[in-house]
Amino acid sequence: xxxxxxxxxxxxxxxxxxxxxxxxxxxxxxxxxxxxxxxxxxxxxxxxxxxxxxxxxxxxxxxxxxxxxxxxxxxxxxxxxxxxxxxxxxxxxxxxxxxxxxxxxxxxxxxxx
Numbered sequence: 757x758x759x760x761x762x763x764x765x766x767x768x769x770x771x772x773x774x775x776x777x778x779x780x781x782x783x784x785x786x787x788x789x790x791x792x793x794x795x796x797x798x799x800x801x802x803x804x805x806x807x808x809x810x811x812x813x814x815x816x817x818x819x820x821x822x823x824x825x826x827x828x829x830x831x832x833x834x835x836x837x838x839x840x841x842x843x844x845x846x847x848x849x850x851x852x853x854x855x856x857x858x859x860x861x862x863x864x865x866x867x868x869x
Contacts, residue, residue: 767867769801773808773824778834789821798824803861805848806835813840820847826859 774793797809806822818837825831833856835847852860 764802764804765864766800766802766807767864769798769806769826769863769867771798771824772796773798773806773822775808776821778819778821799844801826801860801864803857803864805838805846807844807846809843810840810845811842813842814845816840819850822847826863829859831856831859 773796775796776789776793777791778789799807799809801807806824814837816837816839820835820837822833822835823831831852833849834851835849837845838848839846
């Protein structure tokens, strides 16, 4: 995993997530979900992003729609691939509503560091 300076604590989060590719609309203001849902394995989580285990490197800047559960509460988020290797990729959340953000913050806080 590339070295980076984290602004938020990251905690272990090993769960299955659903991922779909997204493209910007012609206006650039709306995300359009395309293609089939793929399942990936999450490795860790923080308030601003998620690390996934993948097969084959994803293109940087790719936008994904990601769905997962945190303590049985659904999280639905758009995220951008900010780093990638053939085995892992790092996602930064782009669009995350307040309720989902709270689920993630609560999970990170309760998981300790």
